[in-house]
Amino acid sequence: MQKIGLFYGSDSGNTENIAKKIADTLGDVDLFDVAKTEKAKLLEYKNLILATPTYGSGDMQGDWEEFLETLSPEDFNGKVIALVGLGDQDTYADSFCDGLLPIYEVANKQGKIIGFTKTEGYEYEETKTIVDGQFIGLMLDEDNQEELSEKRIEEWIGNIKGQFE
Ligand SMILES: Cc1cc2nc3c(=O)[nH]c(=O)nc-3n(C[C@H](O)[C@H](O)[C@H](O)COP(=O)(O)O)c2cc1C
Numbered sequence: 001m002q003k004i005g006l007f008y009g010s011d012s013g014n015t016e017n018i019a020k021k022i023a024d025t026l027g028d029v030d031l032f033d034v035a036k037t038e039k040a041k042l043l044e045y046k047n048l049i050l051a052t053p054t055y056g057s058g059d060m061q062g063d064w065e066e067f068l069e070t071l072s073p074e075d076f077n078g079k080v081i082a083l084v085g086l087g088d089q090d091t092y093a094d095s096f097c098d099g100l101l102p103i104y105e106v107a108n109k110q111g112k113i114i115g116f117t118k119t120e121g122y123e124y125e126e127t128k129t130i131v132d133g134q135f136i137g138l139m140l141d142e143d144n145q146e147e148l149s150e151k152r153i154e155e156w157i158g159n160i161k162g163q164f165e
Pocket of ligand 1: 009010011012013014015016053054055056057058059086087088089092095096097098143
């Protein structure tokens, strides 16, 4: 398996902490804050994990918005991509983790998305991040279900680990 590049954006630190936990648990992961990195770096990796929280009402994090503008579907050709969304399903119940959707839409056209997850145990009202009955990635809620994150991360890593190339 080739090394994994984990690219994250984070305003208040939750996604950064989760990114570090994922990297520690998975091993062989290089971490990048999208505020301080370039598209060329992402292109170096066959295996990717992309993580964003949601802001506004259903938007991706600001640095991710700028970073995603530099990327096109062709950039994900031949890549294996796992997605991570952070949100608050209580205060923003009708747009839970929706900021992850634009990343999925660009990456999914030519890349292979892995790591879909079940929706059981979550308490949101609406989200656009469900495809074929499953979340498009690992969804975490550090505001309301922090105690569930560790187990969710472990299960998810167990699922994706063998799928990277
Ligand atoms: C102004 C504001 C708007 C937010 N909007 C949403 C939203 O639409 N949907 C959602 O699921 N979470 C929303 N959140 C919750 C954040 O995504 C959540 O707290 C996340 O863990 C923050 O990650 P960070 O610390 O990496 O920036 C919002 C938070 C703030 C402060």
